[in-house]
Amino acid sequence: MYRVIMGDMQGSGKDWNRREWFASALAASAMAAPTKLPHKIRIAVIGQDGHLGDILSPLPQLPDVEVVAYSDTSAAALASLGKKIKNDQARGFLDQRKMLDESKPDLVAVVNDDGARAGAVLETLQRGIHCIAEKPLAITRSDLDKVKRAARNSKGKLSMLLPLRFAPQFLAMRQVIDSGEIGDVLLLGGQKSYKRGASSDWKNKRSSYGSTMLWIGPHLVDLFYFTGRIKMTEAFCWQTNVKDPALGDRENVVGGVFRLANGGIAELRMDYLRPDIAPTHEDDRLRVAGTKGVVEYTAATGVTVISNDSKPRRIDALPPAGSVFVDFLDTIYNGKPGALTVEEVFHVSDVIQAADDSSRSGRAVKV
Structure with a gap:
């Protein structure tokens, strides 16, 4: 249940930016009872170009989980990743296949660049190892189809780093919608606005970045699906780089509409x-309008x-923050119903791929 305070809607609410959500989740984790698993879980990490914090931050509440191996593409990157993992006993590898074969992890976190992700996910699933991956799972439709087939045929389970559905404010919005107060959901609107930030080489090349729709879009598409509980059937998208050549191939303005x-x-x-x-x-916003009201x-x-x-x-008073990584572990090893299912992961992946395809074809694309 949620508690509310009546008052001016323009009053000063808690200014929740994404880093504060994660900090709040970590602080809550430190105070919460540890999440127990039936046996020790050995995990390996591939890369650090994604949101590695979604994996490492919950570890203090996971006494049965240990990072035993990690892999990256250069000696310098490997040293940097090793410092973040903070386990002198963990082995570093420049060859991710060798790491998978020699360290024999129970679960792999794939947080490399977007272009290399599908290959790492496939290598993991084909060995029957559980995998939680940064989004997107792939930057082409053909590679996404390969990942989906591998996941369906593998003994290993698959999930994707979609942490915003575990953030307090969006959990609260879902509670309002589930209560029926705003009626049937008919319109959803979302925003993610980022500072340009420092130049990032891998993000500025289509071969390693894919597109801004594929990189950022999963957050909003997942929030649409999570809060509204309605699938998307068609996408139309525009995305381009306007007046910022330093970003290379990275689009700095994106608009999308979904049926x-x-x-x-x-x-x-x-x-x-x-x-x-x-x-x-960042400046994140979400608005959900129904037949009886609006929550935003x-x-x-x-x-x-x-x-x-x-x-x-x-x-x-917002619900406590959750963790996408802890949710995945609980689902696999404790048999708990997942707050994020692989079917939801696949739908989000299909929607963003349709939107990306639309931006290149100039036509609406069925999901």
């Missing part, structure tokens, strides 16, 4: 245009609700 299975619409906007002077690196989140207002049944209000 919902119930006839409704979802729309997103993403950019690398947030001013450097802004207090946070912005950093300025927090989570707010207005409906036919109540006055405008802000939800002040």
Whole structure:
């Protein structure tokens, strides 16, 4: 259940940026009872170009989990990754296949660059090893199809790093929608606006980045699916780089529209245009409108609700943060129902691939 405080919807809510969500989750983990598993779990890490913190931050609450091996593409990168893992007993490898064969991990976290991800995921699943991967699973439709086939045929389970559905504000929004207060969901809108940041070589090449839709889009598409519980059936997308040659192939403006299975619409906007002077690196927003009301989140207002049944209000006491990695472990080893299923992972992957295909063809693409 959630508790609310009546008041001005423009009042000062908690300014939750993404790094604060993760810091909050880590702090909560430190105070929470450890997550026990039936036996010791040996994990290996491939790369550090993705959100490695989603794997490493929960480790203090996972006494049965140990990083035993890690792999990266150069000696310098390997040394950097080793320092982040902070386990002198873990072995470093420049060859990920050799690492998988010699260290024999129970589970692999794949957080390399987007272009190399599908290959690492396939190597893992083909050995029957559980795999949790950064998003996207692949940057081409053909590679995505290979990953999906491998996952269906492997003894290893697959998940993807979609942490925002475990963040307090979006959990609160889901509770409001599940309560029926805003009625049937018909329109979803989302935003992710980032500071341009320092140049990142792998992100500036299509061969290693894919696209901004494929890299950032999964967050919003997953939030649409998580909160609204409605599949997307068609996508139309525009994405391009405007007046920022230093970003190379990386698109700095993206717009997308999705048809919902119930006839409704979802729309997103993403950019690398947030001013450097802004207090946070990103500005995330989510709005869900239904037949009876609206629930939305912005950093300025927090989570707010207005409906036919109540006055405008802000939800002040949010649910505790969860962890996508802990959820995956609990599903595999403790038999708990997953808050993120592989079917949801595949739907998000199919939707972003359709949107990316649309941006290159100039036509709407079926999901």
